[in-house]
Structures are given as C-alpha cells and as structure tokens.
Amino acid sequence: MVREILTLVRMQQRLLLTRGRVLALGSLGAVVVLLAAITAGADDPPTAAFQLIRSVGLAGLVPVVSLVFGSATLGDPNEDGTLVHLWLRPISRWSLVLSSWITASLTGFIFATLPLVVASAVTRVGSSFIVGTALSSALGVLAYSALFVALGLRTTRSLAWGLGYILLWEGSIGQAGTGLSRVAVRTYTSSLLRVFSDDADVKIKFATSSLGAVVGAALASAIGLAIGRRLLSVIDTA
Amino acid sequence: MSAAESGRAAVTPTEEPTITFDTVSKWFGAVVAVSDVSFSVWPGVTALLGPNGAGKSTVMRLLCGLTTPSKGSITVLGHPPRGEPELYRHIGLVPQQDSVFEPITARDFVRTMASLSGLEAAEEAAAGALTEVELDPADTRPLRMYSKGMRQRVKIAAAIVHRPQLVVLDEPLNGLDPRQRLRMIELFSTLGEQGRTVVITSHILEEVERFGSRVIVIAEGRLAAEGDFHTIRTLMDDRPHQVRIIATPARALAGALLATEGVVGARVDDQGVIVDVTDVAAFRRVVLPVAQSVNARVEAIEPLDEDLESVFRYLVSRRW
Numbered sequence: 001m002v003r004e005i006l007t008l009v010r011m012q013q014r015l016l017l018t019r020g021r022v023l024a025l026g027s028l029g030a031v032v033v034l035l036a037a038i039t040a041g042a043d044d045p046p047t048a049a050f051q052l053i054r055s056v057g058l059a060g061l062v063p064v065v066s067l068v069f070g071s072a073t074l075g076d077p078n079e080d081g082t083l084v085h086l087w088l089r090p091i092s093r094w095s096l097v098l099s100s101w102i103t104a105s106l107t108g109f110i111f112a113t114l115p116l117v118v119a120s121a122v123t124r125v126g127s128s129f130i131v132g133t134a135l136s137s138a139l140g141v142l143a144y145s146a147l148f149v150a151l152g153l154r155t156t157r158s159l160a161w162g163l164g165y166i167l168l169w170e171g172s173i174g175q176a177g178t179g180l181s182r183v184a185v186r187t188y189t190s191s192l193l194r195v196f197s198d199d200a201d202v203k204i205k206f207a208t209s210s211l212g213a214v215v216g217a218a219l220a221s222a223i224g225l226a227i228g229r230r231l232l233s234v235i236d237t238a
Numbered sequence: 239m240s241a242a243e244s245g246r247a248a249v250t251p252t253e254e255p256t257i258t259f260d261t262v263s264k265w266f267g268a269v270v271a272v273s274d275v276s277f278s279v280w281p282g283v284t285a286l287l288g289p290n291g292a293g294k295s296t297v298m299r300l301l302c303g304l305t306t307p308s309k310g311s312i313t314v315l316g317h318p319p320r321g322e323p324e325l326y327r328h329i330g331l332v333p334q335q336d337s338v339f340e341p342i343t344a345r346d347f348v349r350t351m352a353s354l355s356g357l358e359a360a361e362e363a364a365a366g367a368l369t370e371v372e373l374d375p376a377d378t379r380p381l382r383m384y385s386k387g388m389r390q391r392v393k394i395a396a397a398i399v400h401r402p403q404l405v406v407l408d409e410p411l412n413g414l415d416p417r418q419r420l421r422m423i424e425l426f427s428t429l430g431e432q433g434r435t436v437v438i439t440s441h442i443l444e445e446v447e448r449f450g451s452r453v454i455v456i457a458e459g460r461l462a463a464e465g466d467f468h469t470i471r472t473l474m475d476d477r478p479h480q481v482r483i484i485a486t487p488a489r490a491l492a493g494a495l496l497a498t499e500g501v502v503g504a505r506v507d508d509q510g511v512i513v514d515v516t517d518v519a520a521f522r523r524v525v526l527p528v529a530q531s532v533n534a535r536v537e538a539i540e541p542l543d544e545d546l547e548s549v550f551r552y553l554v555s556r557r558w
Contacts, residue, residue: 003353007353015342081333085347087304090323233321236304
C-alpha cells in the first residue's frame with residue numbers, strides 16, 4: 001500500500017502543479033507576506049500579527065489553497081476522464097484517497113503554510129508565534145484537504161461549492177454558536193494559533209483547547225477521507 | 239521474473255467463459271442504454287459491433303465495473319467486476335475518450351500504470367509495451383504534445399503493460415493511420431492467440447472483418463446477433479434491401495414488380511415506388527425490362543438502406 005501511495009503521490013503532484021495554479025496561489029502567498037511586512041510597523045505588533053495570520057491566513061489562504069488543490073486531485077481526473085486509468089488498477093480505494101490527500105496536503109504546505117510561516121517571521125513577534133502559525137496552518141491544510149478531496153469527487157462545481165462552504169459555513173454559520181463552532185475547521189486552527197500567541201491581546205469566541213483543536217481537525221480529516229473512499233466505491237467512472 | 243513480468247507468457251485457455259452477461263440492463267434515469275443483454279465471451283478476439291450510440295461503450299464500462307448494472311448480473315473471470323480491485327490485475331482497458339495525463343511522458347505514464355498493477359520491473363515493462371505499439375520509450379515530450387493516434391497507442395501500451403488476461407478496447411483504432419491500424423490489429427490477434435480474451439468495440443463492419451473474430455452485435459441497447467463474422471455477414475447480406483425507383487406511372491410499376499422474383503414487397507410514395515428485394519444486384523437487372531413491359535419511365539434507382547445503421551435495425555427487428 002505504501003508503494004502504491006508513493007507512486008500515486010509522485011504522479012498526482014505533477015498533475016496538480018499547473019502553471020496557472022502556481023502563479024495564482026503563489027501570488028496570494030506573496031500578498032500575505034507583504035501584508036505581514038506592513039503589520040510589523042503597527043502599534044501592537046503581536047495583536048496585529050495574530051489578527052493577520054488568523055483572518056487572512058487561516059480563514060483565507062489556507063482553505064482556498066486547500067480547496068484548489070484538494071478538489072483537483074481526484075476531481076480533475078474524474079472530470080476529464082483520466083480517473084479511469086487509476087481506478088482500473090489493482091489498488092485499494094483507500095490508497096487512491098490517501099494519496100490524493102497527501103498530495104493536496106503537501107502542496108498546501110508549500111503554498112499556504114510556508115508563506116504564512118514566512119509572514120509570521122516577518123512580523124518579528126517571536127519564535128513561538130512562528131511555531132503556532134506553522135502548526136495551525138498545517139492542521140488546517142490537512143483537515144480542509146481531506147474535505148475538499150471528497151468534494152472534488154462529489155461535484156464538478158467543487159470550487160463554487162467549496163467557496164460557499166468557506167464563506168458561509170466556516171465564516172458565518174460556524175461562528176454563530178458554541179455547538180456550530182465545533183464543526184468548523186477555522187475554530188480549531190484559530191484556537192491552536194491562540195495557544196502560541198500569549199503576547200497578543202485577543203480573545204476568540206468559542207475557542208477550544210489545543211487537544212480539542214487537534215482532535216477536531218483529525219475528525220474532520222477522517223470524515224473527509226471516509227466520504228472520499230465511499231464516493232470512489234460508488235462513483236460511475238467515465 | 240514472474241510470468242506477468244516477462245511479458246510474453248500466454249494465459250492458459252479455459253473452458254469457462256471469461257465474461258458472462260446475464261440479462262443485464264442499464265438505464266440512466268429514463269434512458270435505457272442496455273436492455274436485457276445476455277452473452278458470454280471466451281478467450282480469443284471478440285468484436286462488439288454496433289452503430290454509434292448503440293450501447294457498446296456502456297457494455298464495456300459494465301464489464302470493467304466502471305458502472306453497475308441496473309438489472310441482471312455480470313461475471314468477469316469468475317468474479318463480479320465491481321468492488322474487487324484485485325481483479326483489475328487481470329484486466330486492461332483502452333477507454334474511448336482521448337484523455338491521458340497530459341503533463342507527463344508516455345514512459346512515465348505507462349511505467350506508473352505498470353507499477354500500480356504490481357509489476358516489479360515496471361520500467362522495463364513500460365519500455366517493452368511502448369515499443370510494441372511502435373512508440374519511442376525515450377521520447378521526452380509530454381503527452382500533451384502527442385497526436386491523437388500516438389495517444390491512442392499510449393493507452394494501448396498502458397492497457398497491455400501488465401499482460402492482463404482480459405483486454406478491453408473501446409474503438410482502439412480511432413485516430414490511427416492505415417499502417418498503424420494493421421499493426422494494432424496484428425497485435426490484438428496475437429494477444430488472442432496467446433489465450434487472452436480480447437474484446438474490441440467498433441462501429442465499422444470492415445474493421446471487424448479484419449479481426450477475423452467472433453462478433454456480438456449490439457443495436458439500440460439490445461443484443462442483435464452473435465456468432466462468427468461470416469454468420470453475421472451472411473445475416474446482413476441476406477436481409478431484404480429497400481430500393482426506391484423514381485418512375486411514372488408508379489402504381490402500374492409497383493404492381494408489375496410485385497410479380498417479379500426476388501421482390502418481397504412494394505409500395506407507392508410521392509416520389510415513386512419503394513420495393514423490398516432480397517438481391518439488389520439481381521433486381522437491378524430485371525427492373526428496366528419490367529418497367530418497359532408496363533410502359534413506365536424510370537428516372538432513377540437508388541438503394542435506401544445501405545448504411546450500417548439500417549443493417550443493425552434489421553438485425554434487431556429480426557430478433558425481437
């Protein structure tokens with residue numbers, strides 16, 4: 001299974017990194033770093049930096065990058081008919097889903113986590129904040145990628161549905177109450193970042209402990225992967 | 239090196255059919271793509287013949303497990319084709335659609351497919367399969383730069399690289415030039431002679447003739463005929479043909495033609511007479527003398543149903 005996954009990851013990585021995606025998402029990352037440089041001159045750098053990484057990074061860059069790559073790993077092949085080449089090989093459906101998740105996550109680390117780490121370093125708040133940014137964004141990439149891999153298999157309009165989910169659920173409904181916030185990935189990433197941002201003068205509504213954040217994100221990932229596995233088994237391949 | 243890796247080992251022929259369709263139907267919403275189809279396929283080359291939209295590709299997808307039947311059951315190598323990925327070690331498919339992984343090279347593509355099929359010597363197997371379809375394994379161009387014919391051959395290489403027992407090819411000769419067609423037909427025949435089961439779809443009768451194979455005819459989602467090529471060809475040639483004769487007076491000519499040998503029916507329409515004949519060539523020889531005998535002036539004689547679709551329609555109507 002490990003060999004299958006490695007083979008698939010190698011190929012999926014090459015399919016995923018189109019020039020358009022690299023340029024568009026690379027530019028987004030660069031914009032966040034630029035904003036961080038501006039933030040470094042703010043009156044209260046720790047608070048401004050926290051707000052920037054939380055609002056622009058964890059709520060924007062991380063889910064958007066994960067959506068683009070996550071939904072494309074299996075969604076693109078399903079749409080253009082190339083999925084059949086992978087589907088009709090003696091590999092477990094879990095291998096296909098896991099490799100897609102790993103591929104999307106690795107790419108997400110490069111295009112979301114890395115720029116956010118650079119951005120947090122540029123704010124000069126401290127090493128703890130950089131670690132917090134790295135961990136929280138990586139957690140977000142893993143959870144969102146799993147959900148969006150499944151979404152890519154479920155619909156051909158995954159970008160529209162994914163953006164709707166990010167804006168409406170994660171950004172609005174998921175922040176409307178304690179219960180609802182527990183099923184929003186943003187709650188986990190923000191909570192984890194807060195743990196590493198002692199200097200910042202901010203409070204987060206519906207925050208959870210770092211253990212709760214990790215468990216919540218792991219659950220979201222598991223649910224996304226299970227749905228993806230299920231969809232691969234029942235899907236009509238072109 | 240295992241038999242599969244050596245790439246040349248023949249599969250032991252079996253008495254059991256490789257594929258069994260038992261009263262299989264498939265519908266998509268209100269559209270019935272395949273209706274109550276039953277047939278069996280044994281090792282060797284079998285052609286699935288039928289006009290475009292007849293349901294051939296759906297049959298291919300069903301037998302590879304890419305979609306599930308709405309009714310009936312399918313067995314491939316003794317197993318249902320869906321839900322057992324291990325079975326795909328023994329199946330190779332050339333899908334009809336042109337899509338391949340565009341950014342990678344042919345060698346990378348075929349090697350990846352070989353590796354995913356469990357071959358240890360994937361690199362060598364990929365090079366061998368590409369050479370077999372007359373492509374250069376050392377070509378460093380990405381697949382997006384390949385012509386339709388080259389992509390088709392890459393797909394064939396990917397389908398046979400792991401030496402499967404069952405090779406399923408959906409319109410595999412599309413986009414190939416005549417020389418490549420001959421080469422591929424030769425390759426498919428060789429695979430069949432090795433004891434593998436090769437199923438090829440086509441909508442071109444002459445193409446199927448070259449496979450020299452058993453034929454299953456699908457039309458309007460139904461099994462229209464099955465047998466060896468010569469049986470099917472005879473069935474097709476023996477059917478009544480329709481010929482339109484533009485002539486005046488049409489009614490008198492129709493009456494006279496009905497009494498002529500080989501004419502099984504005649505009716506008058508606004509353009510002339512439409513007759514059903516068993517032998518078009520013989521009919522052409524007698525039509526003018528008959529017309530003369532009733533003082534009819536013939537302006538044109540044209541066959542109405544020489545296209546393959548009408549042949550398939552006839553086969554379906556004959557069976558149902």
